[in-house]
Amino acid sequence: MKVKMILPALAEAENPFWRPIKYSLFPPLGLATLAAYLSPDDEIDLQDQHVEKLNLDDRPDLVVIQVYITNAYRAYKIADHYRSIGSYVILGGLHVTSLPEEAAAHADSIFLGPGEETFPEFLRDFRNKSPKKRYFSAVRTLEKIPPIRRDLIKRNRYLVPNSIVVTRGCPHHCDFCYKDAFFEGGKTFYTQVVDDALAEIDRLPGKHLYFLDDHLLGNAKFAAELFEGMKGMNRVFQGAATVDSILRGNLIEKAADAGLRSVFVGFETFSPANLVQSNKKQNLEKDYIKAVNRLHSLGIMINGSFVFGLDEDDPDVFKRTVDWGVENAITTATYHVLTPYPGTKLFKDMESQGRILHHNWDLYDTRNVVYQTKNLSAEQLKDGYDWAYKEFYSWKNIVLASLKHESDKHKLKHFFYTGGWKKFEPVWNFLIKTQGLNQMLPILEAILSKVQSTQNRPDKAIAPEGFLNPKF
Secondary structure: OEEEEEEOOOHHHHOOOOOHHHHOOOOOHHHHHHHOOOOOOOEEEEEEOOOOOOOOOOOOOEEEEEOOHHHHHHHHHHHHHHHHOOOEEEEEOHHHHHOHHHHHOOOOEEEEOOOOOHHHHHHHHHHOOOOOOEEEOOOOOOOOOOOOOHHHOOHHHOOOOOEEOOEEEOOOOOOOOOOOHHHOOOOOEEEOOHHHHHHHHHHOOOOEEEEOOOOOOOOHHHHHHHHHHHOOOOOEEEEEEOHHHHHOOOHHHHHHHHOEEEEEEEEEOOOHHHHHHHOOHHHOOOOHHHHHHHHHHOOOEEEEEEEEOOOOOOOOHHHHHHHHHHHOOOOEEEEEEOOOOOOOHHHHHHHHOOOEOOOOHHHOOOOOOOEOOOOOOHHHHHHHHHHHHHHHOOHHHHHHHHOOOOOHHHHHHHHHHHHHHHOOHHHHHHHHHOOOHHHHHHHHHHHOOOOOOOOOOHHHOOOOOOOOOOOO
């Protein structure tokens, strides 16, 4: 059987104002995971439109397409093409689960939720010529899943080919989270068997890993055993965690001992009212500065996530947020315009209030305003978002933030990581076009090398004058 697996490009990935490097970081791990359930005799072609030109001249028996909100229209067009030539097309992913009726018009079968149980079921049905129109994931487990088909991944086209996921979902349920609806109707957070996760890590070449888990520290017992097992493997890795998990117990120290060198943290907002509105309870009454200091004392760089446009935000929120990030030496900042994704509680609430402006999914990319704002006009929100990115990543602020660190090595790591990520676009574009992106991995590993721990100094990280101290 000939099988085509496709990740269509997100709409913003082809926008001239966006950066190709952002879409050349990670391979389509979800599709490679599903490919492991196919027969060794099947002929599989896995294509990621972000890093290669999509070939539409073939005639596969089965086409599998992963759909996100801002690639939905492109995914549907591709699906319609293959159905017109007789291929059997299945659609799955976040957007399909959120809007199944919309997706079903473009597919022979759709998949709702994770596919580890439903995809093997579909393959049995398909080979027996009795596939169902809809498959829903009610059983949620990662036990006995086959090794990911990493042989299908074109490693040289990605900066971080060693991406890995050892858990599914998240223990928290923020109202704006796109992924929450994906796990509705079953377990919303579950883990691999530790030994299976360690075996997957051991199969990966090189030194660097990037855990794509929504919350790597979400199950403390699993994470502690994973980090213990990773000791001595000589890995450096990046992942995501919450403020609460960083402050609780000694799990973050165990992660650092195992090789954690950079962490994505969802600070999102400094307003308690905004946190309540978003149901982000895990951040309430948490000391952001204490969490930042703890990470810095362990030599861990921070990618802070912030959302603009929540109902309590005012015109000064952009400057306050940027100033706080620079003053407290956040290595990189990821800013978002609040986006009410279909399937989320935020979308349902705003739709019932008549605040959703349109359903043009291409613009639901966290950089455009798609809802009726409060306190800020749509123009203020968009302009403030653009200003925040430009200001935080100015050379002046990159230098200022770098100098906040205690050790010279941490200062240099911060400077080269932040500057390299944002200020050398022509170099990244050249490496992408010449398919030499993966050659930069040793440099990334060097930048992520260990910084000697320093004493935690809460007096050294402060809020700018007039800024709400984020200890609630």
